[in-house]
Amino acid sequence: MGEEGTGGSVHLLCLAASSGVPLFCRSSRGGAPSRQQLPFSVIGSLNGVHMFGQNLEVQLSSARTKDTTVVWKSFHDSITLIVLSSEEGTSELKLERLLQMVFGAMEALSGFAEAMGTGFVSLMVSGRVVSATEGWWRLGTPEAVLLPWLVGSLPPQAARDYPVYLPHGSPTVPHRLLTLTLLPGLELCLLCGPRPPLSQLGPQLLERWWQPVLDPLRACLPLGPRGLPYGFPLHKDILGLLLLHLELKRCLFTVEPLGDKGPSPEQRRRLLRHFYALVTSTHFPPEPLEKVEDDVSRAQLPRACYLVLGPGEPGTGLRLIALQLGLRLLLLLLAPQSPTHGLRSLATHTLHTLSPLL
Numbered sequence: 154m155g156e157e158g159t160g161g162s163v164h165l166l167c168l169a170a171s172s173g174v175p176l177f178c179r180s181s182r183g184g185a186p187s188r189q190q191l192p193f194s195v196i197g198s199l200n201g202v203h204m205f206g207q208n209l210e211v212q213l214s215s216a217r218t219k220d221t222t223v224v225w226k227s228f229h230d231s232i233t234l235i236v237l238s239s240e241e242g243t244s245e246l247k248l249e250r251l252l253q254m255v256f257g258a259m260e261a262l263s264g265f266a267e268a269m270g271t272g273f274v275s276l277m278v279s280g281r282v283v284s285a286t287e288g289w290w291r292l293g294t295p296e297a298v299l300l301p302w303l304v305g306s307l308p309p310q311a312a313r314d315y316p317v318y319l320p321h322g323s324p325t326v327p328h329r330l331l332t333l334t335l336l337p338g339l340e341l342c343l344l345c346g347p348r349p350p351l352s353q354l355g356p357q358l359l360e361r362w363w364q365p366v367l368d369p370l371r372a373c374l375p376l377g378p379r380g381l382p383y384g385f386p387l388h389k390d391i392l393g394l395l396l397l398h399l400e401l402k403r404c405l406f407t408v409e410p411l412g413d414k415g416p417s418p419e420q421r422r423r424l425l426r427h428f429y430a431l432v433t434s435t436h437f438p439p440e441p442l443e444k445v446e447d448d449v450s451r452a453q454l455p456r457a458c459y460l461v462l463g464p465g466e467p468g469t470g471l472r473l474i475a476l477q478l479g480l481r482l483l484l485l486l487l488a489p490q491s492p493t494h495g496l497r498s499l500a501t502h503t504l505h506t507l508s509p510l511l
Contacts, residue, residue, distance in 0.1 A: 161182070161183070161238065161239040161240035161241060161243075162180065162181065162182045162183075162187065162189065162238075162239050162240075163180065163181045163182075163236065163237070163238045163239075163240060164178065164179070164180050164189075164191055164236065164237045164238075165178065165179045165180070165234070165235075165236050165251075165255065166178050166191070166196055166199070166200075166234065166235040166236070166237075167232060167233075167234055167255075168196070168200050168232070168233045168234075168235070169232070169233075169283070169284055170227050170228075170232055170233045173197065173200045173201075173204065173233075173509040173510040173511070174283065174510060175193075175196055176232075176284070178190055178191065178196070191237075193385055193386070194386065197506075197509045197510075198509075199223065199225075199235050199237075200233065200235070200509045201508065201509035203225045203227075203233065203235070204508075204509060213225055214226070214245075214249075215245040215248075215249075220239050221237055221238065221239045222237070222238050222239075222243050222244075222245060222248060223235065223236070223237050224236050224245055224248040224249055224252060226249060226252045226253075226256075228256045232256065234252045234255055234256060236248045236251060236252055260362075261362050261363060261366050262274060262276065262284060262285075262286060263286060264362065265341075265362045265363075266286050266288075266343075268358075268362070269343060269345065269349050269354075270345070270348060270349065271288075271343055271344065271345040271346075272286055272287070272288030272289075273286065273288045273289045273292070273343065273344035273345070274286045274288075274289060274341070274342065274343050274344075275289045275341075275342045276335075276339065276340070276341060276342075276370075277301060277304050277305070277339070277340050277342055278338055278339055278340075278374060279305060279338060280301045280302065280304055280305020280306070281301060281305075281380065282301055289344070290403075292319075292321075292322065292344075293319070293320070293321030293322055294321070294402055295319070295320040295321050296319045296320065296321055296322060297402070299320070300317070300330065300342070300344070303315075303317070303330070304330075304332060304340060304342060307332075309334065309337075310332075310334070311333070311334050312331070312332065312333050312334070312351060312354070313330070313331065313332040314329060314330075314331055314351045315329070315330040315331075315332075316328070316329060316330075317329070317330045317344075328344055328345065328346060329343075329344070329345050329346065329347070330342065330343070330344055331343040331345065331351060331354065333354055333359065335359070335363055335370060336367070336370055336371065336374065338374055339370055339374060341363075380405060380406060380407030380409075380410075381405075381407060381410060381510075386506060387410050387411060387503065387506075388499055388502075388503065389411060389488075390487045390488045390490065390491040390499070391410050391411065391485055391486070391487060391488075391503065392408070392410070392411075392415050392416065392421055392471070392486045392487060392488055393407060393408035393409075393410065393421040393422070393424075393425050393485070393486035394406070394407060394410065394425075394483065394484065394485050394486070394503070394507075395425050395429060395483070395484040396481060396482070396483050396484075396504070396507050396510075396511055397481065397482045397483075398480055398481055398511050399480050399481070399482060400480045401480075401511075403511060404511070405507065405510055405511045406425075408421035408422050408425065408486075415471075415488055416471070421486055424462070424471065424473065424486055425473075425484055425486055428460065428473045428475065428484055428486075429475075429484055431460075432458060432475040432484070436455050436458050436475070437454070437455065437475070437477055437482065455477075456476065456477055456478070457474065457475060457476045457477070457497050457500065458474070458475050459472060459473060459474040459475070459493065459496050459497075460472070460473040460474075461473075461493065463489075469489050470489055471486060471487065471488070471489060472485075472486075472487040472488075472489070472491050472493065472496060473485070473486055473487070474487065474496045474497070474499075474500045475500075476497065476500040476501060476504055478501070478504055481504060481508065481511070483500055483503065483504045483507070485499070485500055485503065487499070
């Protein structure tokens, strides 16, 4: 990542294209490895501007400031690589070739899927999908929900071979769900037919594909209970959140964003679940606002609603608020000290902050 003696610094970022979750970050200064890391707010902004362009069907490939060149490149709609260089004489072409070589050196999830003869492979942390092949993301809604639930509910094992029926894709013919533990809490999942046999997924094969990427894999582990990268900026009053992308049919969910204060995680999960059932059945349409054809009906649909639980005195009772903007619906569980007059502003700010992740 740089040539000896050229001066300046280079930062390489790898993010999941669908969620914006950082997978790893590497830095160098003067051609030597550096511990300097970019703040998460900068990483989120760099990914956010790239995703904003994609939503407008504009492909942002490079940009220049007074002393830095930035190049973005996405691969197979699964990985986004970003490189920033302040080295003298750096060109966009050189940085783009660097990203091509970096991606070629990563190889692991898609290459492993191809070697196994299946297009359905994912990495799961505590029952949450943190990375997956394009085929896995295209699974129907029942399978996309039930398979992570199944894996998350099973006791820890080094390897499993389960027959599963797919309610949407294959309700009468069973497929096989193979799981292998790569690190404690991190499992590799394959959805396949009669082949490959579980015995084929031996230590040599796993070492070939996964040993070179153990450091990025370890970086996925903290995403388990919290669901968000450490250092991600959230308001201190937020006790839990559910963010849904209505078109991609994916979600970001956590009931442990900032620690253990307030109700237990089980209580928070129950409150958010009941609130979601309430707002989706009585207030918000089951499809994005953009797809509601009647302009009058669209204008009459609510954009936000809130609920205060318990006594009505100021400073008491948990707060729940739902906000829908475009393709995203956000539900927040907030501490009693959060003022009701500021709920919509807080929810709007949080939604904009989370949007680069989903």
